[in-house]
Structure formats: structure tokens, C-alpha cells
Amino acid sequence: MAHNFKTDLAIDWCPGCGDFGILTSITQALTELNLGPHDVVAVSGIGCSGKTPHYLNIAGVHTLHGRSIPYATGVKLSNPNLKVILTGGDGDLLSIGAGHFVAEGRRNSGLAIILFDNAVYGLTKGQAAPTMELGEKTKGLSRENMFGKVNPIALALTSGYSFVARGFSFDMKQLKELIKRAIMHEGSSVIDVLQPCPTYNNINSMEWYKQRVYKLEDDKSWDPVINQGNKSDLSQKYHEAYNRALEWGDRIPTGVFFDNQTLEPFTKRINHIVPSYLENPPAAQVVSTSDGY
Numbered sequence: 001m002a003h004n005f006k007t008d009l010a011i012d013w014c015p016g017c018g019d020f021g022i023l024t025s026i027t028q029a030l031t032e033l034n035l036g037p038h039d040v041v042a043v044s045g046i047g048c049s050g051k052t053p054h055y056l057n058i059a060g061v062h063t064l065h066g067r068s069i070p071y072a073t074g075v076k077l078s079n080p081n082l083k084v085i086l087t088g089g090d091g092d093l094l095s096i097g098a099g100h101f102v103a104e105g106r107r108n109s110g111l112a113i114i115l116f117d118n119a120v121y122g123l124t125k126g127q128a129a130p131t132m133e134l135g136e137k138t139k140g141l142s143r144e145n146m147f148g149k150v151n152p153i154a155l156a157l158t159s160g161y162s163f164v165a166r167g168f169s170f171d172m173k174q175l176k177e178l179i180k181r182a183i184m185h186e187g188s189s190v191i192d193v194l195q196p197c198p199t200y201n202n203i204n205s206m207e208w209y210k211q212r213v214y215k216l217e218d219d220k221s222w223d224p225v226i227n228q229g230n231k232s233d234l235s236q237k238y239h240e241a242y243n244r245a246l247e248w249g250d251r252i253p254t255g256v257f258f259d260n261q262t263l264e265p266f267t268k269r270i271n272h273i274v275p276s277y278l279e280n281p282p283a284a285q286v287v288s289t290s291d292g293y
């Protein structure tokens, strides 16, 4: 019998929150991938998104603000066979956790990062988070946002993530498929999930997104996959992905931007670099300063 990935805990997200669609998409993806409860671990930081592991009937860890990526990396390195899902908000991952977000792109250790992107810190009363537009004033703010905006897709691409996608929490059919691909991707993945926070963000509402989002896959010529057969197209596909990443406003692309299946993940890289280092350590060097120390 298929495992039931939902717990029976009462969910305390606000009515209309986009988090519900993300949670349902995760459980559907896990079911359709035919994974068992011992195949997958959920890790989160702090924020409304941080509660997600509590609502998933698998092993989960609710960690510190901005520190979920190092924790999840440790889980993955201790057992590379585990599928590790990381849920975090744009505040958690792109502000206090931004250094770890960049480092994980460079490492490519195989995390599936699901970024709950609602432009606010919902858990602490709606302060402006890193994806809010400069000058925007939502109902949760006493004055307009004074900071510039981070582009999560562009940052993920330039950090080195090998699977980069965007979903919308009210399009669960598409989001479920993106999550399935991210979980099965060997390297590290980021899915930027656009989601309304109806309690504090009255600008980026469900209707606002519905009027703007479109699917990259509707363009039949769009092919973001790089494999051994077309590796020479890597640079071109990367630039195409980056150009799409900059598109924002009246039209907002969703779907897979970049899917590089040729980059060796850290969990494999470490096996053939570190053992050889340990077997043949570099000769000890004595370094002295001009003062003789």
C-alpha cells in the first residue's frame, strides 16, 4: 500500500495561503515517485514554510533561521542515497541564509530546495523580505520597502545550481512535476515557488500572479536539458536560462529554466578527490614570515 505522506496534525497556516498548494504538491510528488518514508528527509529553517516538515509523514528537522542548508547538506553527505527536501522562505534562504544558498550552488550536493517565495516575512508580521520590489508598500508595512530585490532564479543560476525552476502554488499540476524532477535530479535543485501571503501581502495576490504567469514548456522549442549528448550547448542554454530569469512584470515565466545533468555532484566528487588526498597528503611546508616566525 502506498505510504500516506500527510500527517494528521492540524495545519495552522492562514486560509488562502499558498503554502497549502506547495505541501499538497510535495506529498503528491513523493507518492508518484513511489518513495517510502525511509527514502526521504525534510529539512526547514524558520518561517511559515518552516512548519512543512511537521506536516510530512517522513523524518524531518526544523532547524535554525538561515541554517537549514548546512544541516541538510550534512544529512545528504552522511547518506547520499537519501532524497533531501529543503523548504524555506525567501527571507530564510535569501537573506540570513544567502551565503549558504550560494555555497550550496557551488557544492551541488544534491538537495531539492523548495523556496516559498511570497516577498514577506509572514511569521513575524509581514516585514519586507528579499524578493519584494524596491518601493513597494504592502498592507503589512508602515512605509515603503527601502531595499532592492533579489532575483532567486538568476542567483541560483550564477551560484551553480544544476536544476533551476519556478512554479506557482496555485498550479499544483505543474508544481508537482517540477518537484518530482528536482527530487530525482542528482545535483542540487532550486524551485522558486511563487505563492501569495494573503495576510500580509495584498499586492502579489493569487489573481496578480494568475494574470502574469506563463509556462516555458508551452514554447515547443524550449529545451533546458543538458546531457552528455548535447554538452557543447551548455553555454548557450545557460545564457538562454539567464535571459528568461530576468523576465519579470507583465509576464512571468514558470517551468524549468536549466537542467544540467552533466555536472558531477559533490557526493561523488568527494569520493575521488578526498581519498586520493588522504592517501597522498602534500608534503608539509614550513612557512616563515619576514619576522622569522
Ligand code: SF4
Pocket (backbone or CB within 6 Å): 012, 013, 014, 016, 017, 018, 019, 048, 118, 122, 123, 196, 197, 198, 199, 200
Ligand atoms: Fe501563509 Fe502569510 Fe499566513 Fe504565513 S502569514 S501562513 S505565509 S498567509
